[in-house]
Amino acid sequence: DWTMGAYKDEAIRKIREQVGDKKVICGLSGGVDSSVAAVLIHEAIGDQLTCVFVDHGLLRQGEAEEVVTMFRDHYNMPLIHADEQDLFLGELDGQFDPETKRKIIGRLFIDVFQKHAAEVGGAKFLAQGTLYPDVIESVSFSGGPSVTIKSHHNVGGLPEKMGLKLVEPLRELFKDEVRALGLELGLPDSFIGRHPFPGPGLAIRCPGEITREKLEILRKADAVFIDQIRKHGLYDEIWQAFVAILPVRTVGVMGDGRTYDFACALRAVTSVDGMTADYYPFSHEFLGETATRIINEVQGINRVTYDITSKPPGTIEWE
Numbered sequence: 001d002w003t004m005g006a007y008k009d010e011a012i013r014k015i016r017e018q019v020g021d022k023k024v025i026c027g028l029s030g031g032v033d034s035s036v037a038a039v040l041i042h043e044a045i046g047d048q049l050t051c052v053f054v055d056h057g058l059l060r061q062g063e064a065e066e067v068v069t070m071f072r073d074h075y076n077m078p079l080i081h082a083d084e085q086d087l088f089l090g091e092l093d094g095q096f097d098p099e100t101k102r103k104i105i106g107r108l109f110i111d112v113f114q115k116h117a118a119e120v121g122g123a124k125f126l127a128q129g130t131l132y133p134d135v136i137e138s139v140s141f142s143g144g145p146s147v148t149i150k151s152h153h154n155v156g157g158l159p160e161k162m163g164l165k166l167v168e169p170l171r172e173l174f175k176d177e178v179r180a181l182g183l184e185l186g187l188p189d190s191f192i193g194r195h196p197f198p199g200p201g202l203a204i205r206c207p208g209e210i211t212r213e214k215l216e217i218l219r220k221a222d223a224v225f226i227d228q229i230r231k232h233g234l235y236d237e238i239w240q241a242f243v244a245i246l247p248v249r250t251v252g253v254m255g256d257g258r259t260y261d262f263a264c265a266l267r268a269v270t271s272v273d274g275m276t277a278d279y280y281p282f283s284h285e286f287l288g289e290t291a292t293r294i295i296n297e298v299q300g301i302n303r304v305t306y307d308i309t310s311k312p313p314g315t316i317e318w319e
C-alpha cells in the first residue's frame with residue numbers, strides 16, 4: 001500500500017532518471033514548497049544541485065538569514081545568496097498594477113536565475129516547488145472558463161531562451177502531502193509547519209506603489225501580528241496569516257498630537273489547500289490587543305483593520 005516513504009523513493013528515482021549527471025539549480029524562496037523540493041533533489045543528486053536564494057527585497061523580517069543558515073550551514077547545500085534588492089525594487093518603482101508587478105517580478109526572477117545558472121557552469125535543469133493547486137489554478141478557475149486570476153511566477157514553464165528544463169517533483173502534490181514528504185525527509189517540524197509564503201513576497205501584500213518605507217513598516221507590523229498569533233498558541237490552527245499595508249493614510253490621534261499614517265489590514269485564514277479559505281474567527285480581545293500593539297510598536301501605522309473576506313469571492317493575498 002501507498003506510503004509517503006514509498007512516494008519519496010519513487011520521486012528520487014524519477015529525479016535521477018530525468019537529470020542523469022547534469023547540474024540543477026533550484027530557486028529557494030524560504031517557503032515550505034521550494035525547501036522540500038530542494039531537500040528532495042539534494043537527497044537524489046547531492047552536489048549536482050545548487051540552490052539560488054534570491055533576496056528581492058520583498059522578504060519578511062529575518063527571513064534571508066534564516067534560510068541561508070538552514071540550508072548552507074545545516075544542510076550543507078551549495079547555496080548562492082543573490083542580493084538583488086536594488087534590481088527588483090528599482091524596476092517596481094512607480095508600478096501599482098497587480099499583474100504588472102507580478103510580471104516584473106516573474107521576469108526578473110528568470111533573469112536572475114539565468115545569470116546564476118551561468119555561474120554554476122553548465123546547469124541544464126531548473127527545479128521548482130510547483131504544487132498541484134498552482135498548476136490548475138493558473139489554468140482555470142472553479143471549472144469555469146479559462147481565465148487567469150493571478151500570474152504565478154513559478155508556473156507555466158520558462159521561456160525557451162532560458163535553455164533550462166524544468167524539474168518539478170511536487171507537481172502532483174497538495175500542501176498537506178508536501179508537508180508529510182518534508183517530515184519524511186527529516187525537515188524540522190517547526191519549519192514544515194510554517195505558513196506558506198508566496199514567491200512575489202511582500203509585493204502582493206503592498207497594494208499600490210511599493211516603496212522601501214512601506215516595506216519596512218509592513219515587516220514590523222507583520223512580525224508583531226505573527227508574534228501575537230504564536231503567543232496565543234494559534235499559529236498551527238491558521239493556514240496563513242500576514243499583514244497587508246494599505247495604500248492610504250488616515251488621520252489619528254496619539255497623545256496630544258495628530259497623526260497621519262498608513263492603515264493596515266490583518267489577514268488570517270484557515271484552508272486545506274489554499275484554493276478555498278475562511279477568515280479566522282479571532283476573539284475581539286485578540287484583535288484589540290493586536291491592534292494596540294501594532295499602533296504602539298510600529299511607527300507609520302495608526303489604524304488596523306481585520307479582513308473578514310473568505311475565498312471565494314476574495315483571494316488570500318491582496319494582489
Ligand code: XMP
Nearest residue numbers: 151152153196197198199200274315316317
Ligand atoms: P491566492 O491569493 O491566489 O493565494 O488566494 C493562494 C495561495 O497561493 C499563494 N500565492 C503564491 N504562491 N507564487 C507562489 O509561490 C505566487 O505568485 C503566488 N500567489 C499567491 C498565496 O500565498 C496562498 O497561499
